[in-house]
Amino acid sequence: MNSQSRGRVLIINPNSNEAVTAAMGVAISCLSCTTGVEMETRSLAGAPFGIESEADAARVAPMLAELVGEEEAGYDAFVIGCFLDPGLAACRHMTKKPVFGIGECSIYAALSLADQFGVLALSRASVGRHKPIFRRLGVWDRLAGELPLSISVAEAVSEESVYPRLLDAALCLRDSHGAGAVVLGCAGMARHRQRLQDDTGISIIDPVQAGAMRALGAVLTNQAASA
Incomplete structure (x- = not known):
């Protein structure tokens, strides 16, 4: 130190x-x-x-x-x-x-910002793997929804071309599911957080x-x- x-x-x-x-x-x-x-x-x-x-x-x-x-x-x-x-x-x-x-922390952060929160997952398989987290934390009643993006970790980290997919899913969570905050469900999505927040007008939480x-x-x- x-x-x-x-x-x-x-x-x-x-x-x-x-x-x-x-x-x-x-x-x-x-x-x-x-x-x-x-x-x-x-x-x-x-x-x-x-x-x-x-x-x-x-x-x-x-x-x-x-x-x-x-x-x-x-x-x-x-x-x-x-x-x-x-x-x-x-x-x-x-x-x-x-x-x-970071999963636990990001969910608690979302709950402090909105009554209902959503999650953007990399894939359908990721959605299934996340269910035990919501069950363990007891937040099912405040989970508006979780949507798969069908992208890889590599794409999330480095590909600007996936942004429209993230935006569409975040807007869907906001408009169709009632999410007041959205958690990025992967450690590699941080580069998109601020732009998503600006474009959706709701809180976007990067788990890291x-x-x-x-x-x-x-x-x-x-x-x-x-x-």
Whole structure:
């Protein structure tokens, strides 16, 4: 930690897709500059290229817990950078430091901004994988809907051509489903957040930013309490 740092947060991409990790870094880069809290993004070594099934999520859970345990002394908070929040409970068991999942954080952020929220998912399979999250958090009655975009992670991260699809789905969630806020259901969609918010006129939540903000708040609150 440098002499000017007010704390450190490790945001872990639980897959080995470096393009997603880089996009996560861009999404939260402004937080370090404005707060003095270091925000580091890292891919999970040995992980699959993407978390595309419950089996993938189960596979990386112990790997994430091991990494958090190894790095506990060097960081003030941890963020699991996948909407499925793989290994969240296991990671929390490994450390007394706060650990946040971006899926959970983004949903709570949406609930604080609107009575009903929607989610944009990469695919139909993603919609199915997200159901346990809504069940665990008890938010079914406030979920306006979740729509699949039928795009890949790579397209979400780097292709500007997918934006019209995101916009159409977000407008559908707003106009046909009654969503007052929309969550981007993938860690790689951050580049589209501000434009979507401008074009739809409703709150658009990027999960990586939501998780990073929760971690940032925890770090600064703990520092204030111990000052």
